[in-house]
Amino acid sequence: MSLQKTTPETLRPKKHKWRKEQIFAMLVACVPLVGFLIFNGFPLIISFIGMFCNVDLYDLTKIEWNNFEGFKSVFIPNHAYELFYFDLAKYFYKAVVITLWIASTQLVTLVIAMFIATLLREKPKGGRVFQTLFFIPYICSTVAVALMWRWILDWDGGILNSILGTNIKWLENPDYITWCIIVAIIWQAPGYGIVMYKAAFSNINNSLYEAAALDGANAWHKFKNVTLPGIAPTTFFLLQAGVVAGLLTYDLAALIIPNAWGVPGGNESMGLTLIRLVYFLIQNATTTDANGVSYMVSCACVISWLIFLVTGIASVFLFRMRDKSAE
Amino acid sequence: MKKKFSLGRALIIAVLVVYTILLFFPIVTILLTSFIPSEELATSKGFIWWSNNMSIDAYKTIFQYDSYIDLVGMPGLLMGFINTMWLTLIPLVVGMIVAGFSAYAFSKMNFPFKEPLFKFSVILRSIPLGAFGVISFVFFSAIGWTGEAGYLPLLIPGLFGSIGTMFFLRLFFDGIPNSLIEAATLDGAGFFQCFFKIMFPLAKPAFIAQFIFGFVAGYNSYLGPMLYLQNQPRFITLQLYLSEIRSMFPNAGSENIYSAAAVLGMLPLILIYVLLQKYFIEGVSAGGVKE
Secondary structure, eight states, rough: GGGGGGGGGGGHHHHHHHHHHHHHHHHHHHHHHHIIIIEEEEEEEEHHHHHHHEEOTTTTTTTEEEHHHHHHHSSSSTTGGGTTSSHHHHHHHHHHHHHHHHHHHHHHHHHHHHHHHHHHHTTTTTHHHHHHHHHHHHHHHHHHHHHHHHHHTTTOHHHHHHHHTOOOOOOOOOHHEEEEEEEHHHHHTHHHHHHHHHHHHOOOOHHHHHHHHHTTHHHHHIIIIHHHHHHHHHHHHHHOOOHHHHTTTOHHHHHOOOTTTTTTTTTSSOOOOOHHHHHHHHHHHEEEEOOOOHHHHHHHHHHHHHHHHHHHHHHHHHHHHHHHHOO | OOOOOOOHHHHHHHHHHHHHHHHHHHHHHHHHHHTHHHHHHHHHHSSSOOOOTTTTTHHHHHHSSOHHHHSSOOOOOHHHHHHHHHHHHHHHHHHHHHHHHHHHHHHHHHTTHHHHHHHHHHHTSSSOGGGGTTHHHHHHHHHSSGGGTTTTTHHHHHOOOOHHHHHHHHHHTTOOOHHHHHHHHHHHHOOHHIIIIIHHHHHHHHHHHHHHHHHHHHHHHOOHHHHTTOOGGGOHHHHHHHHHHHHHHHTTTTHHHHHHHHHHHHHHHHHHHHTTHHHHHHHHHHHHTTO
């Protein structure tokens, strides 16, 4: 760290000093890269090996080829019973449906954000105050938000049933629970999009609107032909971030449910997202000594890589769309 | 230009007001419930809008009776707040400075393989690796960073600074004229002096934006602490505490306690946001557009 205080220039050949400074700059510049490679690279390598081998959690030198048992347990119904005590494939397919469902709500969030931002763009009275307020749900912690929705949706004493005059157990019914998670996400998420869209609007060249007005375009045409293309890069950016976040949903799904899946007495189809499945497998493998724990880790690796592939492909696709739309 | 009253404008405001009500109605319900006495909650069928015996007992309960007072000598909420603060601030501040050094080197200095290294970093960083968040546990448990040492996976990776922050700061640094650095170097300023005396003050808005982002993320993070710090009372974080509140107060009519806890969990960040909203909004929009 004391390299810049090296001996006076006159004592050293100039060229040598240059090199030292350059190397120092290179080292400093690479610190984030090194951190990234260590803390993402190793988990990646281990989980990759873990897909095909049983890895001892506490002694990584013990690696044993597992003959694709991990893949088989995830994809082939009833196969997992040969290795451990539950049928993973059944849960896996359920989780895929629920996760995709949750991720697709991103579109609703986007439409709400675009709509509200369009209204704010008209500079209504108190627009700044509205914008400030609309961002608040976004910074609220998911844990607190889950506590909040659990009380609102409580079947006995919750405000929703009181208003509707019903007596529905929203949170204990597999038919409703995914909707509850979706409502909570839609409540929380648009704030970010509103801010982003407002910034995107301000970047659209006003002369485009003037030109459109000269051509006799009405408000809808202006929106379709000037505004939508102008904010397309933002839309694809938000879509990418949102879909990835949706596919990785954990917190809300785990916290909003009273007797969640994975808990004794919990219902099998309650808010089961893919990441929750991975967590359940890892937790079982590290805290219990049930049969076949090393196979569970292998299954968790398979599911993690699968989520990664889906998020990766979705991201590449949406990044491409964004770059195209920005041209 | 004077804005005239029109039906359209009134309609816009009406829609915005409705949306505001929809957003804040849930928050208002927990605020109300947090002041309702437990006895009334336990016996009532249906939501209680108002009580003549509103009290702050629920808030007092959180600070006076919970199992953490015996375990760690202070209320869990307070312990959680302290832990959340250091687990968030240390990696955030150190990481930001480290990423700042890196951004400065990439922006203002010359060294071999500069552009390839930068490109490599940025490409790596655009890969969405969130799917490995849970499975990383296998790696950290293999190197012994779990259990008593479970705070290490939450603390150490952040110290290296994130490539995202570096990228964001470099964009900002590129806008600062090189002549300022050259002049300072002629006056004998070294790497660190140039950074702290010139780059940092000029790029303050960028640092503040990054800080706010990181702080909100750290304050609200749940999955990481749950993976690594569960069952470690000494290291409980605020979000972990909130997630445990139901099992800590299982009696009927404790909804006021859960509501009070949710309010206490949300309030600090909302207050900070209201005070610093300019930076929040700027930071959010800058983070996306310059991506």
